Amino acid sequence: MTTQTLWSTGDTEPRLRFSYWRDAVCQAILNVDAERRGSESFEARISSFAGGMTKVARFASQPHRIVRNRGHVLRSGEGGYLVSWQESGRSRIVQGEASVLLEAGDIGIVDVERSFQVDFPTPVSRTLMLIPRRMLEERAPWLRRSLPIKAGGESIFAELAGAHLAQLCTGSVIHSAADLLVENICNLLALSTIPASFQRETCELPTETLLTFLRRNLHRPELSPPMAAAHLRISVRTLHLRFQRMGTTFGAWVLAERLEACRGALDNGMLNRQSISEIAFDWGFRELSHFSRVFKARYGISPRDYRAARRGDGWPGQAQP
Template identity: 45%
Template sequence: MERAMSAKTWSTDSVRAREGLSFWRDAVCEAVLNVVPEAPGETFRASLSGQAFGLLRFAAFSSTGHFIVREKGHVNRASDDHYLISLQQRGSSGLEQGGDPYWLAPGEVGIVDGTRPFRVRFPSAVSRLLAVVPRQRIEARAPWLRRGPSRKVAASSPYVDLVRRHLVELASGSLDAHQAELLTDNLCNLLALATAPQGPVEDMPSATQTEAIMAYCRARLSDLTLNPRAVAAQFGISLRTLHLRFEQTGASFGRWLLESRLQECRRILSDPAQHGRTISEIAYAAGFGDLSHFSKAFRARFGEAPRDLRKGH
């Protein structure tokens, strides 16, 4: 397992104003990719925090307006064989690589091929989250991205919200190496789902197919009728294939569904903002039709009753 680099921070406030842009270039090159930033004449300010786990790199930054250029000469094939995935949090970003330029607004996600030149423009103050992931790791699940232009993940995709959540966690600076590896695998599967050409699910790689099934089920935890046969029919696969996909994760469909529902209840019970909801309301909303069964399963899984966990928060 790769050891983590401690989260590191950079800020142009730590250097003289005339050194800000060169300082920023060094920071971005170390934490993200080798690029050249350029800024208008007015005062430039920026800050960045980043963390690395071997070939994985994650960062969050905020800055005043500027733009970034990556030319052929900036690409080191040995170390830059990555995709750059970005989540816009504030302001807008104009991206250009191969195809038509496009803009990212807050909440939108873009994918850029790090082995090819690109330009990113920030016309005003901006905040973004970044994940730098090895090419092979993504293309094993999404081969259609290979050598394609930079692209925006469709806002209409049912998976884009999960992509956002994973990027927020990965750029938080609070993960250990094991957590980062697991979340990156999930992120790659979600990106494959969100960018896949229209086609039958059975044509997807098995890991991508499994993530599609799980994402569908997570969005429907409250459905008391959720069962293997209905899910298999939804995806046009056999019941045997559905069970095989879950066996490959180390859990049956029923065990995975119970764990997902329990974790959802635990998350809500631990949130002080949700204290206005009753325990029975939370259990029913997560798909438990029997409160007694929920209480027993919760205690068996977490070693305490739901009300005791809530008291601790």
């Protein structure tokens, strides 16, 4: 199940509350600075939820400002997109020359690898999620060139995404269900932000249809551009252009998805009796040595050591290659 950590300024001396709040935000979601608005005693609370593939936090506070500068980006190493669901109050996100105003029900998306600031002129409550770049860009490649971006609360897709975010913050979602909710949120964010021009470009074959076919066939070692193109009735050139538009290649995307699937299997205690080689072959790898090499290159640890670290030595029935 997901675990919850709570910070509240109510347990802190008034003169120390704002510095406490800055540290709490950094621990809960992202490395930033906080600036006060007004001289009154500051009150705020934030909860973070761990257990899925992303970081999720929910907070309520008095007016203030959050600033993330280039130094934070370089020091923290955090990447991806920060998704903000405005539950109440107002906020303005500024990144570069662009800004968006969020009101209750709206969702904002900002690139955390670039400087930005968020102003809260009124008391506010929000839910935040830090999503890996690849997860959103493969569904919404237009995000690379149009941030910050707003999904209006009047959109049914934004409304559903907000409901999913709220569910993640209940603290009662099991890991596998949390990961499915995150996948759904990414799909809903793509649907709620897709520009009309991109819809026209991709109307002949939705990108999600292509990716769904590939995910369903990751276990097949023979999966290839000609095979996928023939099944989807598009040219191989068109297929490669789709991946170019997403900022990747067919081979890199398939490898990343297979590695994620294997990592998930190594995390799954119900598969503890399955050997590492069986997991690799089940997800389309042809050679164990190749799988071990690319797994370590991506995650910085061998599959064997990863399983041991996640499951602990001495699990009954743990199989080895």
